[in-house]
Amino acid sequence: MAELLQFVFSGLTVGAIYALVALGFTLIYKASDIINFAQGEFVMLGGMTTVFAMLAGVSLPLAALIAIIVTTAIGLALHRFAIEPARGASPVALIMITIGASIFLRGIAQIIFDRRFHSLPSLFGDDPIKFGGAAILPQSLVVLASAIVIVTLLWLFIDRTLLGKAVIATSANRLAARLIGVDTRRIVDLSFAVSAAIGAIAGVLITPIALTSYDVGTLLALKGFAAVMLGGLGSALGAVVGGLLIGLFEALDAGYLSSNYKDAIAFLIILIVLISIPRGLFGRAKIERV
Amino acid sequence: MVILPYFFPSAYYYRIGALVFIFALAVVGLNLLMGFAGQVSLGHAGFLGIGAYAAAIGPIYYGVPSWLCLFVGAAISGAVAFLVGRPILRLKGHYLAVATLGFGLLVAIVLTNEAGWTGGPDGMSVPRLALFNWQVRGSDAWYWIAGATLVGGFVLALNLMDSPTGRALQAIHDSEIAALVLGIDVARKKLTIFVISAMYASVAGSYLALFNGHVTPDVAGFLRSIELVAMVVLGGMGSIVGSLVGAAVLVVLPQTLTIFHEYEQAVLGFILMVFMIFLRRGIVPSVAATFARWRK
Numbered sequence: 001m002a003e004l005l006q007f008v009f010s011g012l013t014v015g016a017i018y019a020l021v022a023l024g025f026t027l028i029y030k031a032s033d034i035i036n037f038a039q040g041e042f043v044m045l046g047g048m049t050t051v052f053a054m055l056a057g058v059s060l061p062l063a064a065l066i067a068i069i070v071t072t073a074i075g076l077a078l079h080r081f082a083i084e085p086a087r088g089a090s091p092v093a094l095i096m097i098t099i100g101a102s103i104f105l106r107g108i109a110q111i112i113f114d115r116r117f118h119s120l121p122s123l124f125g126d127d128p129i130k131f132g133g134a135a136i137l138p139q140s141l142v143v144l145a146s147a148i149v150i151v152t153l154l155w156l157f158i159d160r161t162l163l164g165k166a167v168i169a170t171s172a173n174r175l176a177a178r179l180i181g182v183d184t185r186r187i188v189d190l191s192f193a194v195s196a197a198i199g200a201i202a203g204v205l206i207t208p209i210a211l212t213s214y215d216v217g218t219l220l221a222l223k224g225f226a227a228v229m230l231g232g233l234g235s236a237l238g239a240v241v242g243g244l245l246i247g248l249f250e251a252l253d254a255g256y257l258s259s260n261y262k263d264a265i266a267f268l269i270i271l272i273v274l275i276s277i278p279r280g281l282f283g284r285a286k287i288e289r290v
Numbered sequence: 291m292v293i294l295p296y297f298f299p300s301a302y303y304y305r306i307g308a309l310v311f312i313f314a315l316a317v318v319g320l321n322l323l324m325g326f327a328g329q330v331s332l333g334h335a336g337f338l339g340i341g342a343y344a345a346a347i348g349p350i351y352y353g354v355p356s357w358l359c360l361f362v363g364a365a366i367s368g369a370v371a372f373l374v375g376r377p378i379l380r381l382k383g384h385y386l387a388v389a390t391l392g393f394g395l396l397v398a399i400v401l402t403n404e405a406g407w408t409g410g411p412d413g414m415s416v417p418r419l420a421l422f423n424w425q426v427r428g429s430d431a432w433y434w435i436a437g438a439t440l441v442g443g444f445v446l447a448l449n450l451m452d453s454p455t456g457r458a459l460q461a462i463h464d465s466e467i468a469a470l471v472l473g474i475d476v477a478r479k480k481l482t483i484f485v486i487s488a489m490y491a492s493v494a495g496s497y498l499a500l501f502n503g504h505v506t507p508d509v510a511g512f513l514r515s516i517e518l519v520a521m522v523v524l525g526g527m528g529s530i531v532g533s534l535v536g537a538a539v540l541v542v543l544p545q546t547l548t549i550f551h552e553y554e555q556a557v558l559g560f561i562l563m564v565f566m567i568f569l570r571r572g573i574v575p576s577v578a579a580t581f582a583r584w585r586k
Contacts, residue, residue, distance in 0.1 A: 035388075091383045100560070100563035103558055103562065108556050222512075267391075270388060270391075271396070274381055
């Protein structure tokens with residue numbers, strides 16, 4: 001029982017990070033119909049920038065803040081300089097642009113930073129808390145709590161503010177949103193900025209547990225993407241549930257079956273979901289007009 | 291292709307040439323799928339990997355001659371593509387891209403983890419190809435073999451495009467629903483081309499393994515898949531000649547860039563972005579269009 005509890009906790013911790021990545025995907029997809037494969041790079045940039053800001057002598061909170069600002073700026077730049085000029089391109093072309101951006105960012109990161117693994121100090125030390133026979137790292141609780149806060153804030157923002165309503169309008173129908181006076185370009189700008197910020201925060205949170213290096217982004221993006229697919233493309237609730245589920249599946253598989261195939265779980269889920277329930281757990285069925 | 295070697299100052303150039311031809315072969319196959327049938331695959335390196343490991347595992351564990359493994363690998367790839375393609379090819383756009391991506395990664399993960407067979411992440415060495423007691427090892431020999439195979443691949447692809455299947459595929463590309471209304475068995479045609487393109491990739495993978503004499507799971511990795519798609523897009527979707535151009539650019543460029551090796555990834559990403567933003571049709575179709583305008 002204690003064993004199971006341990007696996008569930010580690011699964012939820014990683015799952016919370018996947019959920020944040022998935023939320024970033026969803027936000028951008030909602031606003032612009034683009035699947036941003038550079039989402040994982042935001043997480044990497046968040047972690048790596050914090051590490052190197054700290055090496056330069058800045059305190060952890062300030063370093064994290066710098067990292068979030070830098071990453072947000074890069075997210076904005078990605079939209080302005082790579083996505084905007086290619087408006088109207090096919091979905092595959094846009095996917096290729098974001099993949100190009102992700103390889104580009106990774107290449108730059110290994111030049112500016114380095115190619116080694118780095119860690120960050122935990123916020124509340126490394127002494128595990130005993131709970132029902134399982135040992136839980138304080139940082140895990142920080143990750144879970146932060147994820148809950150971010151999800152709640154995002155929900156409040158979308159549901160309760162005028163700007164949030166504009167985001168919903170843009171995602172429902174871009175042209176109609178423009179007609180009623182929504183500056184849709186700014187909305188997409190905003191979605192990239194917020195996604196990048198969420199990614200950066202996820203990067204800062206996970207680095208004390210899982211280490212970071214210039215190339216952690218790809219796998220994170222793909223796992224986050226699996227979460228999106230499981231939950232249903234375009235559903236924020238689905239993204240969160242999907243992320244947690246994938247984290248859980250991975251931890252249980254690594255604990256009880258074989259840790260070698262831990263990374264395979266996410267992709268197996270993608271295939272199974274796409275083949276059996278393509279719209280995911282919470283997605284709406286897409287009706288194609290002829 | 292035949293004249294070029296007269297200008298090669300050293301064997302190193304044969305090596306690059308052979309690599310270009312091998313990749314072009316895989317790219318022609320992928321281009322059939324992407325350019326003609328309009329279906330994307332972000333996991334094509336998976337088939338490259340199956341072919342490569344077939345050429346490595348066959349001779350070592352089963353004593354099967356390498357040239358036969360080439361065909362066995364292609365048959366396995368075709369069978370896998372058939373099984374996976376049936377459910378996957380019903381999907382469209384984003385969904386298809388992600389499903390193929392997931393498939394490619396699964397292949398790479400299996401190759402990495404079944405260390406007993408594949409040597410794990412470090413890979414394994416591949417016995418040299420032997421044809422009638424002739425050990426094929428020199429880069430120049432591979433230049434001719436890969437070149438000849440590529441010509442065969444070109445001819446096959448062009449003929450395929452002129453066949454009823456090819457015309458049906460182009461109809462699917464333009465409008466799936468219109469094709470369906472015309473009585474084309476869309477699902478089956480898509481599956482056919484997926485299987486064929488998988489076999490192209492598999493043969494290229496076998497060549498790559500035999501040529502390098504060593505193979506690692508990277509051959510089936512995500513970056514490889516992206517590289518293949520980038521070659522298709524760079525050369526021009528739906529342009530068979532473009533496949534060669536795309537492969538040439540992306541094989542030669544990193545070789546010349548090794549001088550500032552560190553920037554390789556950044557440059558690759560940058561090129562991909564710039565091309566997709568400004569030259570979406572690819573090199574060959576764009577150049578052809580410019581020529582057509584100029585002649586008027």
